[in-house]
Amino acid sequence: MARLMNTAVEELKIKVCEANLKLAASGLIFHTFGNVSGADPQADLMAIKPSGVPYEKLKPEHIVVLAISSGEVIDGTLRPSSDTPTHLEIYRAFHGIGGVTHTHSLYATAWAQACKDIPAFGTTHADYCNGPILCTRELDDREIKNDYEVHTGKVIVERFKGLNPLDYPGVLVASHGPFTWGKDAMDSVHNAEILEYLARLASETLKISPGLNQIKQALLEKHFTRKHGPGAYYGQPKNK
Amino acid sequence: MARLMNTAVEELKIKVCEANLKLAASGLIFHTFGNVSGADPQADLMAIKPSGVPYEKLKPEHIVVLAISSGEVIDGTLRPSSDTPTHLEIYRAFHGIGGVTHTHSLYATAWAQACKDIPAFGTTHADYCNGPILCTRELDDREIKNDYEVHTGKVIVERFKGLNPLDYPGVLVASHGPFTWGKDAMDSVHNAEILEYLARLASETLKISPGLNQIKQALLEKHFTRKHGPGAYYGQPKNK
Amino acid sequence: MARLMNTAVEELKIKVCEANLKLAASGLIFHTFGNVSGADPQADLMAIKPSGVPYEKLKPEHIVVLAISSGEVIDGTLRPSSDTPTHLEIYRAFHGIGGVTHTHSLYATAWAQACKDIPAFGTTHADYCNGPILCTRELDDREIKNDYEVHTGKVIVERFKGLNPLDYPGVLVASHGPFTWGKDAMDSVHNAEILEYLARLASETLKISPGLNQIKQALLEKHFTRKHGPGAYYGQPKNK
Amino acid sequence: MARLMNTAVEELKIKVCEANLKLAASGLIFHTFGNVSGADPQADLMAIKPSGVPYEKLKPEHIVVLAISSGEVIDGTLRPSSDTPTHLEIYRAFHGIGGVTHTHSLYATAWAQACKDIPAFGTTHADYCNGPILCTRELDDREIKNDYEVHTGKVIVERFKGLNPLDYPGVLVASHGPFTWGKDAMDSVHNAEILEYLARLASETLKISPGLNQIKQALLEKHFTRKHGPGAYYGQPKNK
Numbered sequence: 011m012a013r014l015m016n017t018a019v020e021e022l023k024i025k026v027c028e029a030n031l032k033l034a035a036s037g038l039i040f041h042t043f044g045n046v047s048g049a050d051p052q053a054d055l056m057a058i059k060p061s062g063v064p065y066e067k068l069k070p071e072h073i074v075v076l077a078i079s080s081g082e083v084i085d086g087t088l089r090p091s092s093d094t095p096t097h098l099e100i101y102r103a104f105h106g107i108g109g110v111t112h113t114h115s116l117y118a119t120a121w122a123q124a125c126k127d128i129p130a131f132g133t134t135h136a137d138y139c140n141g142p143i144l145c146t147r148e149l150d151d152r153e154i155k156n157d158y159e160v161h162t163g164k165v166i167v168e169r170f171k172g173l174n175p176l177d178y179p180g181v182l183v184a185s186h187g188p189f190t191w192g193k194d195a196m197d198s199v200h201n202a203e204i205l206e207y208l209a210r211l212a213s214e215t216l217k218i219s220p221g222l223n224q225i226k227q228a229l230l231e232k233h234f235t236r237k238h239g240p241g242a243y244y245g246q247p248k249n250k
Numbered sequence: 251m252a253r254l255m256n257t258a259v260e261e262l263k264i265k266v267c268e269a270n271l272k273l274a275a276s277g278l279i280f281h282t283f284g285n286v287s288g289a290d291p292q293a294d295l296m297a298i299k300p301s302g303v304p305y306e307k308l309k310p311e312h313i314v315v316l317a318i319s320s321g322e323v324i325d326g327t328l329r330p331s332s333d334t335p336t337h338l339e340i341y342r343a344f345h346g347i348g349g350v351t352h353t354h355s356l357y358a359t360a361w362a363q364a365c366k367d368i369p370a371f372g373t374t375h376a377d378y379c380n381g382p383i384l385c386t387r388e389l390d391d392r393e394i395k396n397d398y399e400v401h402t403g404k405v406i407v408e409r410f411k412g413l414n415p416l417d418y419p420g421v422l423v424a425s426h427g428p429f430t431w432g433k434d435a436m437d438s439v440h441n442a443e444i445l446e447y448l449a450r451l452a453s454e455t456l457k458i459s460p461g462l463n464q465i466k467q468a469l470l471e472k473h474f475t476r477k478h479g480p481g482a483y484y485g486q487p488k489n490k
Numbered sequence: 491m492a493r494l495m496n497t498a499v500e501e502l503k504i505k506v507c508e509a510n511l512k513l514a515a516s517g518l519i520f521h522t523f524g525n526v527s528g529a530d531p532q533a534d535l536m537a538i539k540p541s542g543v544p545y546e547k548l549k550p551e552h553i554v555v556l557a558i559s560s561g562e563v564i565d566g567t568l569r570p571s572s573d574t575p576t577h578l579e580i581y582r583a584f585h586g587i588g589g590v591t592h593t594h595s596l597y598a599t600a601w602a603q604a605c606k607d608i609p610a611f612g613t614t615h616a617d618y619c620n621g622p623i624l625c626t627r628e629l630d631d632r633e634i635k636n637d638y639e640v641h642t643g644k645v646i647v648e649r650f651k652g653l654n655p656l657d658y659p660g661v662l663v664a665s666h667g668p669f670t671w672g673k674d675a676m677d678s679v680h681n682a683e684i685l686e687y688l689a690r691l692a693s694e695t696l697k698i699s700p701g702l703n704q705i706k707q708a709l710l711e712k713h714f715t716r717k718h719g720p721g722a723y724y725g726q727p728k729n730k
Numbered sequence: 731m732a733r734l735m736n737t738a739v740e741e742l743k744i745k746v747c748e749a750n751l752k753l754a755a756s757g758l759i760f761h762t763f764g765n766v767s768g769a770d771p772q773a774d775l776m777a778i779k780p781s782g783v784p785y786e787k788l789k790p791e792h793i794v795v796l797a798i799s800s801g802e803v804i805d806g807t808l809r810p811s812s813d814t815p816t817h818l819e820i821y822r823a824f825h826g827i828g829g830v831t832h833t834h835s836l837y838a839t840a841w842a843q844a845c846k847d848i849p850a851f852g853t854t855h856a857d858y859c860n861g862p863i864l865c866t867r868e869l870d871d872r873e874i875k876n877d878y879e880v881h882t883g884k885v886i887v888e889r890f891k892g893l894n895p896l897d898y899p900g901v902l903v904a905s906h907g908p909f910t911w912g913k914d915a916m917d918s919v920h921n922a923e924i925l926e927y928l929a930r931l932a933s934e935t936l937k938i939s940p941g942l943n944q945i946k947q948a949l950l951e952k953h954f955t956r957k958h959g960p961g962a963y964y965g966q967p968k969n970k
Contacts, residue, residue: 217456218453229394245301
């Protein structure tokens with residue numbers, strides 16, 4: 011049992027290190043900004059980048075592993091990312107998620123700073139998100155002063171009440187920046203790239219047509235269901 | 251006869267694969283977005299990228315070949331691009347076209363999302379297009395729900411009623427993105443690059459002068475006819 | 491005498507080819523857009539890029555040499571750039587200029603399309619230009635229809651009536667794009683890069699402060715004379 | 731004593747040369763724009779880039795060393811940067827600073843030209859600056875005409891009256907551009923990169939939400955103190 015757990019921990023550290031290096035190579039981050047975590051929810055494990063370590067020096071042995079349920083460090087000697095409590099809240103509340111990425115990427119952060127949802131202005135957006143990319147409410151002063159990173163996670167979870175987070179690539183935290191998720195760490199990095207492109211595309215669209223409305227509901231659903239769910243016909247059949 | 255057909259099919263697959271790789275290298279696409287087709291209208295053949303296949307793995311044997319007239323697959327084992335019916339409608343209606351490219355490139359897509367024609371704000375535009383770059387009308391709900399990709403092709407064709415599509419590098423599909431065309435697959439990729447530059451240039455111009463009008467008709471015609479048609483005097487004589 | 495002339499011609503072709511390749515490497519041009527000429531006014535010679543030849547294939551033997559006074563081709567078998575008459579008008583009117591560059595670079599062209607002077611919004615601009623970067627008037631229909639490229643040169647010359655063109659890195663032709671000049675072909679390419687940066691900087695400034703005025707006259711003069719003229723104290727003394 | 735001084739001078743020249751080369755590689759500068767200095771305040775030494783020397787040719791022996799107190803050249807044969815008196819004013823007034831960088835980087839300069847403070851629109855900003863990035867007042871005509879570079883330093887110092895300059899990565903000089911500082915020359919280059927990113931992020935935010943206010947004071951303080959001061963918990967403990 012201990013050996014099995016050990017293997018799961020080591021595999022997760024390797025995958026999370028790779029995903030952090032992929033993020034660093036993506037151009038979405040600047041200096042030490044940003045972090046990626048990966049989870050093995052059945053094993054109650056989350057692995058995350060250590061705080062403030064330059065990406066060019068990052069190795070699997072630097073990755074910190076924690077128990078999702080308790081938040082206790084299981085493996086690693088460095089201090090985990092200061093955003094760790096936010097990642098934990100997301101894994102605890104959203105089922106089916108195996109990776110979370112946080113960046114301060116330019117356009118997604120600009121929308122987050124504007125405290126605005128990114129409207130679905132076209133089919134590129136609809137291919138990835140069944141509605142606007144949502145922005146959380148702002149935290150109140152009490153939430154900022156005590157357990158700030160926990161409350162950041164809680165306003166994310168609150169925003170998806172009654173919604174399926176898997177229909178979205180991620181979320182914008184008001185006055186802060188994007189968190190994205192996916193089936194594993196690498197998939198959450200991919201969604202960080204997608205979200206940045208959608209944010210930039212929406213900004214450029216708004217400059218041409220400042221009062222534009224979201225696309226028709228029928229078009230939104232058509233494109234989302236073309237790629238997602240039982241009727242999807244984009245890409246190759248899965249058994250190919 | 252069968253052998254001749256075979257050769258035409260294989261040549262088209264190679265050219266269409268090359269044009270898709272050129273598109274991937276152009277910076278206009280993001281992940282698996284976008285697709286290029288090429289046609290041999292005399293032989294009733296169209297070849298197109300398979301759906302959702304990463305560009306870095308694309309080889310001629312992956313390209314799918316269809317009959318333009320019937321839309322039936324003639325060669326290839328993968329599922330063709332989900333936009334295939336749109337490409338077929340364009341080849342069926344527009345004569346003299348041997349290639350079509352579809353992208354979600356940033357600035358052209360922003361104009362498409364804004365549902366606006368790109369005005370001819372200067373001579374750079376006039377060098378390539380004898381008037382605004384046109385945007386289609388939006389599809390209605392019935393057109394979206396049934397045979398969506400066919401109707402996307404039909405609104406493109408409808409937009410050019412009474413116009414010569416060869417006077418334009420391509421079109422913007424409302425709420426969606428650009429389709430460009432050319433004498434072959436590679437030429438349609440070139441026009442995708444041109445259209446993106448014209449779209450970006452128009453956006454930057456609009457930011458400086460929000461209410462700007464199209465350039466004078468005389469200047470538009472001067473630049474277009476300097477490069478196109480019997481009086482052209484740009485470039486070297488064809489027999490050089 | 492003939493041999494001396496021959497040497498002058500060959501040297502000019504090499505320098506103009508190098509300057510065109512530098513322009514191609516600068517990122518300011520797109521496909522075959524743009525051209526650079528160089529002149530030896532004492533020898534009545536101007537050398538210019540041939541029309542529509544891809545930069546990657548350009549060699550000194552492709553460069554076309556003309557007499558400034560008559561516009562007749564002296565050397566070269568290819569057709570010169572279609573903008574040749576514009577370059578000739580500039581050399582005929584402006585003394586002390588040995589190179590001219592024409593581009594459709596993004597931000598400078600956006601200002602030209604907006605038909606607006608670029609105001610001197612800061613000291614970066616003042617380091618290179620003793621006032622706004624000027625935009626010509628629009629050509630009238632008659633000027634467009636007959637000898638279009640000659641009239642393009644004439645509106646440039648008209649714009650500098652009473653001004654010293656050497657106090658400016660170049661000009662914007664309304665609805666068209668920038669022409670820059672310098673002491674030789676390479677210097678005019680350098681000024682094309684400077685002008686593009688100043689144009690972009692002005693655009694970004696305008697987005698933050700839409701109604702901004704030009705900087706104080708004293709600051710404009712201070713920075714221009716810090717780098718230019720008898721009181722200049724920027725850089726190293728010339729005899730170093 | 732003379733030998734010790736000699737070593738301090740040589741070390742400073744190497745560090746300042748490295749920091750200037752780092753700045754050149756950062757993409758923040760254009761041609762010969764920009765300069766970095768480093769200081770050893772205990773030894774009364776400041777080393778700075780020579781004026782108008784191309785970065786690709788810069789070597790430690792070109793760096794000019796001056797006495798901070800008197801401004802006299804102690805070492806070096808080239809003319810120091812024309813902005814030297816501004817750097818000297820900063821070192822004289824702000825204690826704890828060992829490096830100063832001046833650039834004309836695009837977005838920071840656009841804000842400086844707009845003569846506006848950069849508001850703290852989000853936590854990315856708050857991670858680096860405990861309030862807006864400040865812009866100086868404009869110089870008056872007398873200050874421009876006499877000892878211009880000294881007065882540029884003086885309006886910077888004036889702007890921080892009653893504030894701690896170490897709580898800021900730098901300043902915007904109105905109608906001019908940014909000066910940043912840090913614990914040494916390299917750190918001031920790092921802050922030039924940070925400032926440019928914050929300026930760009932603020933510009934993009936403003937385009938989405940033109941009338942946006944600064945973030946809540948509680949959030950500003952939370953993020954700044956998370957990274958700076960006695961309660962900081964970002965990064966690894968210093969003894970690691």
